[in-house]
Amino acid sequence: MLVLVTYDVSTETSAGRKRLRRVAKHCQNFGQRVQNSVFECLVDPGQYADLRAKLLDEVDLDEDSLRFYFLGAEWKRRVEHHGAKVAYDPEGPLII
Amino acid sequence: MKKLLNTLFITRQGVYLAKEGETIQVKEADETLLRVPVHTLQGVVCFGRVNASASLMGFCGERGVLMSFFTEWGEFLCRVQGPVSGNVLLRRRQYRVADDVEGCQAVVRTIVCAKVANCRQVLMRAIREEYDDSESLSRQVVVLKSVLERAARPGQSVDVLRGLEGEAGKAYFGCFQSLIGEGREEFAFQGRSRRPPLDRVNAMLSFVYTLLVHDVTSALEGVGLDPACGFLHKDRPGRPSLALDLMEELRPVIADRLVLSLINRQQVRTRHFRESEGGAVLLNEEGRKEVLTAWQKRKQEEFLHPMLEERVAVGLLPHVQAMFLARYLRGDSEMYPALLWKG
Numbered sequence: 466m467l468v469l470v471t472y473d474v475s476t477e478t479s480a481g482r483k484r485l486r487r488v489a490k491h492c493q494n495f496g497q498r499v500q501n502s503v504f505e506c507l508v509d510p511g512q513y514a515d516l517r518a519k520l521l522d523e524v525d526l527d528e529d530s531l532r533f534y535f536l537g538a539e540w541k542r543r544v545e546h547h548g549a550k551v552a553y554d555p556e557g558p559l560i561i
Numbered sequence: 562m563k564k565l566l567n568t569l570f571i572t573r574q575g576v577y578l579a580k581e582g583e584t585i586q587v588k589e590a591d592e593t594l595l596r597v598p599v600h601t602l603q604g605v606v607c608f609g610r611v612n613a614s615a616s617l618m619g620f621c622g623e624r625g626v627l628m629s630f631f632t633e634w635g636e637f638l639c640r641v642q643g644p645v646s647g648n649v650l651l652r653r654r655q656y657r658v659a660d661d662v663e664g665c666q667a668v669v670r671t672i673v674c675a676k677v678a679n680c681r682q683v684l685m686r687a688i689r690e691e692y693d694d695s696e697s698l699s700r701q702v703v704v705l706k707s708v709l710e711r712a713a714r715p716g717q718s719v720d721v722l723r724g725l726e727g728e729a730g731k732a733y734f735g736c737f738q739s740l741i742g743e744g745r746e747e748f749a750f751q752g753r754s755r756r757p758p759l760d761r762v763n764a765m766l767s768f769v770y771t772l773l774v775h776d777v778t779s780a781l782e783g784v785g786l787d788p789a790c791g792f793l794h795k796d797r798p799g800r801p802s803l804a805l806d807l808m809e810e811l812r813p814v815i816a817d818r819l820v821l822s823l824i825n826r827q828q829v830r831t832r833h834f835r836e837s838e839g840g841a842v843l844l845n846e847e848g849r850k851e852v853l854t855a856w857q858k859r860k861q862e863e864f865l866h867p868m869l870e871e872r873v874a875v876g877l878l879p880h881v882q883a884m885f886l887a888r889y890l891r892g893d894s895e896m897y898p899a900l901l902w903k904g
Contacts, residue, residue, distance in 0.1 A: 490582055493581075493584055493598075494584060494598055495598055498596075507601055553595060558570070558854045560570045560572060561571050561572065561594055561595060
């Protein structure tokens with residue numbers, strides 16, 4: 466299934482900037498960055514639970530926020546892209 | 562059930578693959594071309610001048626993602642193997658069966674029978690679709706049937722079975738040309754040639770078989786079998802004999818039909834090939850991309866597995882068959898059920 470992860474991490478303090486870097490790192494390990502704080506992660510339920518736990522460990526819920534959107538297995542007809550930085554299709558042929 | 566994961570193909574020359582967190586980063590000079598999480602992949606296939614970092618290779622080995630390296634023209638160079646995984650007891654069983662004459666015969670017989678039967682189905686399907694040469698095709702179908710009957714007799718030595726397989730291959734490839742509808746001149750085929758392939762059809766067949774070996778090897782490793790210890794193919798250092806064995810039954814169904822449809826649908830044309838001085842005909846970069854794309858799509862198609870009676874993705878067939886083979890070697894089932902395609 467495809468899960469869209471978005472976050473807002475406060476970067477007022479250096480601790481916040483550190484959280485931001487670490488949140489981005491975890492997201493990158495599970496999916497692709499489609500916009501600045503937006504990741505598309507193709508995961509199974511186990512991997513999703515893992516990702517969710519890692520992110521919740523990282524953020525400070527008094528200052529930051531996290532959102533998960535579930536696009537399911539039929540995500541292709543639910544996503545439309547316009548403009549620059551076209552994303553790759555993680556289920557399509559990956560040829561470079 | 563295992564999930565069908567994606568394969569990353571690198572055909573661009575001079576790129577560098579590195580591990581970055583749990584992702585594979587594809588870099589060209591200082592630019593990142595792609596970043597893919599390793600958990601979405603089952604294999605990485607690199608052609609030509611592609612570099613990879615040691616830590617990435619180690620990571621792929623650990624995660625069971627098979628990394629293979631080929632020359633730019635698709636000739637196998639090496640694969641990266643991590644720590645041996647799976648079950649020692651299963652591997653020991655495998656070696657014992659491979660050393661045992663009767664055990665070997667039983668496996669080889671089913672594989673050879675399935676291969677011949679599947680080749681026959683490919684021809685019969687073409688006859689149903691009314692190709693011009695259905696008469697010569699029908700003749701070869703009869704030949705294959707007689708080979709099949711002889712191969713199915715119990716108690717035959719592996720050498721006899723190898724001979725029958727060769728006979729079937731000759732009959733099958735002898736009329737392979739008739740299966741090509743469009744562009745007969747462009748895609749003239751006079752029997753199988755390898756190392757190097759001498760015509761366009763052979764170039765495509767060799768390339769697709771290479772891809773299949775990669776997938777079958779990784780499937781065997783996935784269930785804990787040793788891909789190097791075969792029954793039909795003799796052991797030779799560096800040769801994935803068991804993968805080649807398992808491939809026999811899958812080849813007509815997965816690989817040959819893909820090549821035929823690429824030609825007959827005119828997805829692959831003359832401009833997708835290049836000829837080298839020695840007479841070798843090889844796919845060029847554009848051609849390889851065309852074939853790889855079709856290959857990946859084909860793997861996502863579903864197939865009604867006759868034993869499981871369930872729909873499985875074509876790309877998972879090597880895994881399903883590897884699992885059956887492991888079950889048989891472990892003694893959990895009476896016989897190894899080779900894949901029979903019903904046309």
